[in-house]
Amino acid sequence: MKPHRLLTLALALALVAGVEARQARPAAVAQPPSVQVGASNAPFWTGLSDAASFTRAMDARLADARGSLDRLLAAPAPRTIANTLQPYDDVLLELDAVGSQAELIQSVHPDARVREAAEQVSQKVSAFGTELSLNRAVYDALASLDVSQADKETQYYVQRTLRDFRLSGVDKDDATRKRIQQLRDELTIIGQDFDRNIRADVKTVTAKNAAELDGLPADYIARHTPNPDGSITLTIDYPDSLPVFSYAKNEDLRKRMYMAYQNRAYPANMAVLDRMLAARAELARLLGYSDWASYITADKMVGTAKHASDFIDQIVAASGPKAEREYAAILKRKQQDVPGATVVNAWESTYYSELVRKSSYDFDSQSVRPYFAFDKVEQGLLDVTSRLFGVTYRRIKDAPVWDPSVEAYEMLENGQLIGRFYLDMHPRPNKFNHAAEFGIRTGVAGRQIPEAALICNLPGGQPGDPGLMTHDDVTTFFHEFGHLVHALIAGRHRWVGIGGNNTEQDFVEAPSQMLEEWTWDPATLATFAKHYQTNAPIPSALVRQMRRASEFGKALGVRQQMIYAKLSLSVYDRDPKTVDTTALVRELTNRYRPYPYVDGTHFQTSFGHLDGYSAVYYTYMWSLVIAKDFFSQFDSHDLLSPGVARKYRDTILVPGGSKPAGQLVEDFLGRPFNFKAWEEWLNREQP
């Protein structure tokens, strides 16, 4: 997941722009041999300590952006790259940093005052971005540039930027542009409300006594001290809730957890969501589109809402036969416990899937946890990516961070500092409660090194707790790190507008999903998955069993993803007055999934992607199809060899957003992507 809040269309699209030929950098911008680590390259939290210092620093950067904008507008004719495009990109550099940092800090800072200050900064920077995207004078200045002699990267940057300005409504009349600005400002606040409600709602579920935790792992039980009356309080955060779905024998506990979990931010977000849909629909109409889904897909790889819908249909059809077989196996297993059962309920699906894996595939997902202590996985991930991508890491103990539990690292290539990142990996009150990579600032060659952060909620981080992770957790860690590597390795372009992992939004989940593949490789796992007590490496037979068992449930998982994808598209592809989000959830759940919709649940209120990704959640599956195709190029018997990995780094990661994603795909594969590898993966019964 990548929650990059799109500041405005123009800015977002500028940051998403692609360009050709990163090789074609003109001599005039030859890069210095190493990045100068000056004030602007210090860790971003340097000198920041409280709400006032954060606001002051961000305001100063916004003032710098304003200064660059004034310089651009005041530049004398003729317009040149130096007097027009450079100050434009300087504005973006500040907006990118301020927007990213405010987004991060409002999501993670332990002090409510700092989070609130960051929300206010977010509003300011979003408003600035919108104003910029509607500034006709800036558009005219950029449009009058003669870039015929410029390098291809610059030519493409300008061309894309002009298109983005038009998409954001710069050519509309004054009244329309004013309304667009209002709606975008309103959407910033709506999005903040939506996210805040999700973050703040930590519902609890009470187990009446220790017996109700039967089936749960010993370390889970040990972590939960009973209340004086013997009851045990659980939260709906991942480390508490997911094990209940998988392992709790007590059906009622599972059901209570399910109801709480599927009502996070309910009812608070129902009205917020309706406001969000209405504002986006109006915005799309002002911009000349019939609905938001049509508008937001226009600049994606997928191109149109119709094509996104066709893609979902194709995935649904491809996964049908296997999903039916999987459901039949789960129902059959339930019938052993409940003779004559005719249906599996949603709060039973994970539990019985786990039992099928145990009985039919001789695999107990608990059995691998002792090999996945957090610290060992973390070190292993660093070692693996270091080998694959030719970089090294250095822990920095004294870097200023927003919470004492956060670890800071530098990324180096040939001894040269090329990036810095922060790992904030364990739950904390009022912290963003999913897993995501957050940008902090985009790197620019010779000017500033990129920074990024992982915000996760994985086990561990408490004294005495080894943080034994499930394999799913390990995969999540690799996934998010895939985004981070992409963001940092792509951080050496001339223009901030095309640097980092700001590629087309429906491509951005390909590098992250591809890195997950290494968590299934016995040889890779043997390098770090060592028993937390004995240090024995994970037996390869156990990994093979795990892989075999993982084949079970894939098609049902794909169908669940298509519920999310179709919901995301459907709430945005029609008149919002006709949208009843709960009715849509019910209808799509019952259409795509054999477990019926459970009355009284409202997962849409905590489906944060309805804000960040809006209509384009299909993006994950689209990117997965690409990721499977990419992965098919690697030698599955020697995944740690750097050969293909280096080509992948150079053709996919390094270019960042400097080329259209379709071009990146062809540069690596030598052809456009296809569904072959994805279908093989889906239908595989034996790895």
Ligand SMILES: [Zn+2]
């Ligand atoms: Zn992701």
